[in-house]
Amino acid sequence: MSEQGARRGQEDDWWRQLYGEDGADGGADAGGGGAAGDAARSGAAPAAGTPSGAGPAHVGPADAADTLDERVASVLRTVGPPGWGDRDRPPPQPTPADAPDRAAPAGDASDRATPPGPAPDRPVPAQPVPDRPAPDRPAPPRGETPTVPVSPAEPPTRRVPVPPPPPSEPIPLKATGPGAPPPAPVVTYIGDRPPTYEAEPAALPAADPAALDELVPDTALEGARYGSLTLRAASQRGDSARYRGEVRRDALLTARFGAGRHALILVAVATGRPAVEGAHRAARDACGWIGSAVGRSCTQLAEDIRADRRGDLKAGLQRLTDRSYGKLRARALERGGPPEQYTAALRCLLLPADPDCRTRVFFGVGAGGLFRLRDGAWTDLEPVATDHGASAPTPATEARPGPGLPHGPGLPHGPGTAEYPVRPEPFLFHAAFARPGDALLLCSTGLAEPLRQEPAFAAHLAAQWSTPEPPGLVPFLATAQVRAKGHAKDRTAVAVWEA
Template sequence: MSQQGASPARQGDDWWGELYDGTTPDTGPARTPDSLDDRFASARNAVTERPRPPDHPADPAVSPDHVGSGPPTYDPEPTALPPADPDAPDGLVPDTVLDGARYGPCTLRAVSQRGDSARYRGEPRRDALLTARFGTGERALVLVAMATGARAVPGAHLAAAEACRGIARAVGRSHRRLAEDIRAARRGDLKSGLHRLADRALGGLRASAGTEAPVAGLRCLLLPADPDCRVRVFFGVGDGGLFRLRDGTWQDIEPRLTADDTAPGAPPGDDRTASRAGAPRPGPPDPRPPREPFRFRASVARPGDVLVLCTAGLADPLRDTEALRARLARRWSGGSPPGLAAFLADARVRVKGYADDRTAAAVWEA
């Protein structure tokens, strides 16, 4: 039978064979090696030999995960899981939580992650993070709350989580008044009102624990959704940091404590406050320990600012380590806010000697 009468299948087989036949002049022996090893070598060379523009910031996926003279003692990734109680699965907390949002001119990124030491020992993350929006539209109010459970308190991670939930309940019920006070810049009303809310939230925790000693530290940000309002409000108690990155330079704007902030007694607005304003009232000394110092700051943001609130796990190395400040300044200045994954990579850059939990919230101003 002639070639013309060959079946279509046979024609296809012949075409396929001729195409990959090494004797066909059009193909012949391969001009370049094509084994798996050759392909890997080609890809490796393409990556390593490509020049990087001198002003291009380092990609966190190829740059080291630490700064300083050497790597930290512990592994950078989680190892042991915390012990689990089969009758209390609600007490389990994940190694890392990540969140973000954008309202008006500000973009929020927030993360809480277990420290290297807790990961190695199989201990739960004592830091807690909560982000919430109350209200709708331009009258909405965004709350970022972070807490650290005291080391000596059993179930410290549960106390931290409850501190965040407690302040969220209090702020949520008062969010309309708080949003109005922020827009009207009523600093005095805000400070006294938020002081009472924080005292109630933490006081309930102390009562549950049966102690007057601090159970958890609590640090919060209030961000109005109104695009015309640039006021950002910080309040809370306990260790940590409040920083502002402006024009590529870090500013430590943690509020300084006054005598009233550290005085013993009950929250503002009780008889003790009234007695300080008028004639002193004689009476027995207060048996209660000094109340936890309350910190408050209301600041006006500028376009290009980055406001960073964090627990001590990040605040301490950020204050002490120039290399960390410089790296985060390069990453977070003069551009668009990072995505969630990039923010996580930035926030977890480690420093030898600092192995506590890290919780941070950063707000980029457009």
Template sequence: MKQQGTGRGHEDDWWRRLYGDGGGAGGGAAGDTGASDAPDTLDDRVASALRALAATGRAAPAPGDAPERPERPERPERPERPERPERPERPDPATGKPPGRTAPPPPPAFPTPPAPIPLQATGPGSRPATPRRPVPPPRGAPADPPPSAPPPDGPEPGPLPAADPAALDELVPDTALDGARYGSLTLRAASRRGDLARHRGDIRRDALLTVRFGSGRHALLLVAVATGPPAGAGAARAARDACAWIGGAVGRSCTRLAEDLRTDQRDALRSGLQRLTDRSYGTLRARAEERGLPPERYPAALRCLLLPADPECRTRVFFGVGPGGLLRLRDGAWQDLEPTAPDHLPRRAAPADPGEPPPAAAGRRTDGTRAPGEPFLFRTAFARPGDMLLLCSAGLAEPLRQDPAFAARLAAEWSLPRPPGLTDFLTAAQLRVEGHPKDRTAVAVWES
């Protein structure tokens, strides 16, 4: 008890020194160590504290007035707490499931994939489904043999001709196209494989050669059309050899031939061209013997046109051997200029121009220079503005002579004021005619 009183006395002494009357920093008067006579109550202590604050310069309330407690600010209302979810009921240890509930079905062994989302086209129209490509036949399957007649559904090329790695120069393209313009004449030339050869994969037997010898007004144009024999090996080679040999012979004599043309030396032209043709055929027969081919089967039909580049010379010379066609389109009608024109030609024969000799054919030769029964053909023609001269192989000459509708259609195509372009000329020259599947070669000269 003594310790508690001692502690209480020290506490009272601290309060008297801090808040006692008349005291300064030490609390009471000097030498006063006794207890204060003031009652030690809570209100007395608050009043002492207020008096101490007044001594430091702060406003203090009047004595005896109790200070008002400051009002506490109202606390904001707390948001209501969400109700706690009810705790799941503990499963029954006996059954392993909550009471009053059924167990969910077990998950499947493999989850079911979600249903695909249907895709929709976003353009103005939906695209049709792409058809599947046909499955190619297995390798080694036997191919169907080519039929003997071409299909009637268009002149589309069939298989490529078989090639020999050691003789690739024997190959011939399906189609050849050429053209030129000199002075008053416009030249168009085309040669294409026939429907039957395309369907069988055979090589084109028609050959075409267009060359120029010399220059300027002395230039001479040569166009040669040759057709190989219908059967036997080497038909295409025979046609190309015929064009090459006659081209070489004319080229070596071009100066003399051009002069004979300008001076209208028709007899000299006939004899000179017949001699060149005989030499060429003799060379072809010798070449056939070197290759082990029958000489009588090797020669090919050969038909040529000589055209001077001089615009003042309008003489056109035709010469050759074998079947084919030479026609002129004048005033929208066909005229046959063939020296040995057949009697069944359905069009009117060509009247002779002033100074133009009638068509003539040389006598048959049996000396081996040409095949027996094949005469040398020669004719000159005078070109008028607006005329069109047509030189062609038998593959085009036969439908022109036998099918009036086809002849009329070609006449309409080629009677326009201006000559056609290369592609338009080829399109017209390859118009299909039923029953005429041979190779076709056409050379047309428009005069202006």
């Protein structure tokens, strides 16, 4: 036999010994393993130096089961690290330094002394397999490392389930980071204590089924923008009227006459006499009549404002005001009441829509307020009365219309014409030039009194209305209705911002 053939025979003998190809028993009954077994089957004598009988001692017990698991275990015991393939003992685990009471299982020292792989010139003895039935589990797929069972001495590590992450917090509508400004506190009143009455309406005014058109809402709100001006107007019942269920005595009228650059805007605010029946009707009539008079003369008034003819403006507006109060006096006589009761304080603003005209005209009669907000500070623009008395009534013969004609816009005639003045107080007139950034405020007595008497109230309004952009209708109303103790009258505010 050649050297190559002898080497191949040795390799075949090694594989037969490894996999036990001589039979399931692999013992003397099957003829042994390796070359001795082949010789027994062929009838030839065994080779010299080869023991006869049961075959090599390192093959294992004769009753070892020839299964796929046993073959895999045999391969692991042969080519793997020490201890692999032994089902009763896992590979040695490293003992932590802080656990000296963990001793290595018996036999680990001899296993660690065994080289991990077979020597090229001698076979590696296989570890004995105990006589026990193979476990009923499938073999691991080819190419994968089998799972090593956990030693009974060490209980398996318990895996604690990880709780799911908490739901994410909702995204705030406003920035809340370190650089975000803190929210401004809501101011409902000025002073060290709240006013006596409640802030919200409590009772509704009594209604007449036959005169439902005379009902007045609790709050009126209006706004507009023309050219360089922005208008905001609000009128509401005072705390006292809301508590007692009284009607709002303040009346508000906003009207536009004409169109385009020639349009003229009128804002009228009237307040009826306190504790007088029908005072809200007198305030509404005063606004309506002055509005009709200005509307009929809007073209001439707009020309006078653009040309800055203040003398003509004052004379014409005084005449229109006197006619309106004359109608109030006549209405009082028709109702059978004293004319001095059926009247109202009247204050008006004329605002041209022409962006090139910045003249703002104020006129009126009675108590109220006219202020200008410039650079965060208030200036009282209340004009000084020039006529210290009411204008003389026109004789009845001059005001009496011809036969078959209705009463004209002149002063009324009839008994009592010369007994009562046309206007209860002097006529007021003021014309001002508006600068960009200014805010002009026209208001009734209910807002003018706290603005003049309460510095904290005036400072709050100045801070709220000194913004680069004019406020909207709702923020404007919220600022105008801030309360102050001792001031519970109706409030009407008309503000004009100049761009």
